Amino acid sequence: MAAIKYTSIILFVLFLSACAEVELAPRKNPRLSAATVQKIDPVSVRFAAKVYDYGTQEVVEYGFVYNDKPTPRVGDGITISRAGKPDDFFELETAHTMVPGRKYLLVAFMRTTNGITYSGIVEFVNQR
Amino acid sequence: MGKVLVFVSPMVLNRYFASLLLLILLSISSYGQDGDFVVLPSQEKVYGSMVNTFDFTNAKSVNFRNSSDQAVNQYMPSDLIAFGLDNGRYFKSIHLPEENEKVFVQVILSGEKSLYKYKKVFYIDDDGKLVKLNSSYSQSLGAESNTQRSNFKPFVNTLNLILAGDCGNSLVVTVMGAKYTENSLAEILSKYHECEGLEFINHIQEIPLVRISPMATAGLAFLNQDYYPINASKVMVFDRNSFPVFQAGVRFHQIRKLPRLAFDLSVAYMNRDNTLNYQFENSEGLTTGTQVYRSSSILVPMFVDYQLFKFGSVGTYIGLGGIVRNTSFEVDYAIVDYTLFFNSVTTVTEEQFFFNEDRDFAPAIKLGAHINQGKKVGLLSELQFDYQSKNTVRVWPYSDSTYKQFTVAFLFSIIF
Structure with missing residues (x-):
């Protein structure tokens, strides 16, 4: 009887000691997919991206940046943007001066009150 | 998150x-099976469950919970005639020549010639006369420079003497090849009882x-x-x-x-x-x-x-x-x-x-x-x-x- 009581107590302690609490800070930034080229012709181009999550910060601007140099960023590339918060799928179209046959790098972005979030970089070649 | x-x-x-x-x-802890039993000196067979004991071989006492009143009693060999377990194992309280007091021996086979085991040693109850079967041993023979080792199985001769008769004679070859194990000895005694037409119970056959x-x-x-x-x-x-x-x-x-x-x-x-x-x-x-x-x-x-x-x-x-x-x-x-x-x-x-x-x-x-x-x-x-x-x-x-x-x-x- 004593042995079974001790066994029970050990098992009970093992179970309760297995509990632990971990805090995960709330993620603030939005999440968006890589941009895609929806349409490109000699004079205009249309890019698109999906929003997975808006985060906790207010979104004030969204759009795309492309460049023929590594790591396109706002201020270091051609930016197409619109003010406000986008739908969960957004696309923007603009006139372009891209050189036919040249490789370009493209990102989508969302600017919040706290910073700017870029999607992963995709490459495309202007075939026109 | x-x-x-x-x-x-x-x-x-x-x-x-x-x-x-x-x-x-x-x-x-209060749960038990009722398939075990003890046989009291009054020949009364009481059913219940063995408690707090794992292996009964060589047990000096047993704790038994009576299924009718749930009372737990400790029994020494002198307190019981026998006890049995739900899985078929059967133990008897007897007085061995080497022991001062009664002990619980495991009954391997019950019959006219019963087979018991206690502390790895086998005994045959030959119609009331208890005979010890001495186990195998090996011994060096000859001078140191020219020694030989021989294996002896003294229990074989004892078995042949105990089983002497027509049926014993027919089992001589089997007895010569016997091993000092429960299965081997129980098999020989089973064949003997079958040959003689005697009733017997092989308790380990069920296990x-x-x-x-x-x-x-x-x-x-x-x-x-x-x-x-x-x-x-x-x-x-x-x-x-x-x-x-x-x-x-x-x-x-x-x-x-x-x-x-x-x-x-x-x-x-x-x-x-x-x-x-x-x-x-x-x-x-x-x-x-x-x-x-x-x-x-x-x-x-x-x-x-x-x-x-x-x-x-x-x-x-x-x-x-x-x-x-x-x-x-x-x-x-x-x-x-x-x-x-x-x-x-x-x-x-x-x-x-x-x-x-x-x-x-x-x-x-x-x-x-x-x-x-x-x-x-x-x-x-x-x-x-x-x-x-x-x-x-x-x-x-x-x-x-x-x-x-x-x-x-x-x-x-x-x-x-």
């Missing part, structure tokens, strides 16, 4: 299972060499996957930490020569579809990630169990072994955000960062109780721990990290 519980989540479940286990273990029992198991596994030693700056939080487990297997137990040992071999299935949220922070930036994945595992748990205590028909045991795991792992969605503090720029990449080993072996240990042990249908209640050390988290821009997985499974099995 907010405050979450990891490992055993929610805690209520954890306490529920702990309480359940506690209740089961405490309640079974199998090993019992092979199929079992079906269901349970809940609680997973803790984290870095060890735990790194406060790296946090992994899973949406789910408990998963149902289903398994089927066989248990090799009640091994006649190794009654405390058992072997388990099972095949199990566990689905572990889950979402992982990851966070790593240092002075330069913050990395967060989310991965939604589908994972299912075929597990092969194998254990060697050692029986610790026996309470009536409940045996408690500890098992050592391991689990071979074959896992399929598919990612539905994986994304990593890396935010640099100095410019508040976040880069989002869609890439898998949590990886799982396809095949691995996890050492494991378990504690269990076999309820209704020895009966046709029983229940196993087990608490099983296993430890897996080789999985990987790979988050850009940092190098690979290894995380450990510690699993606690609470399992219930029906065993046939």
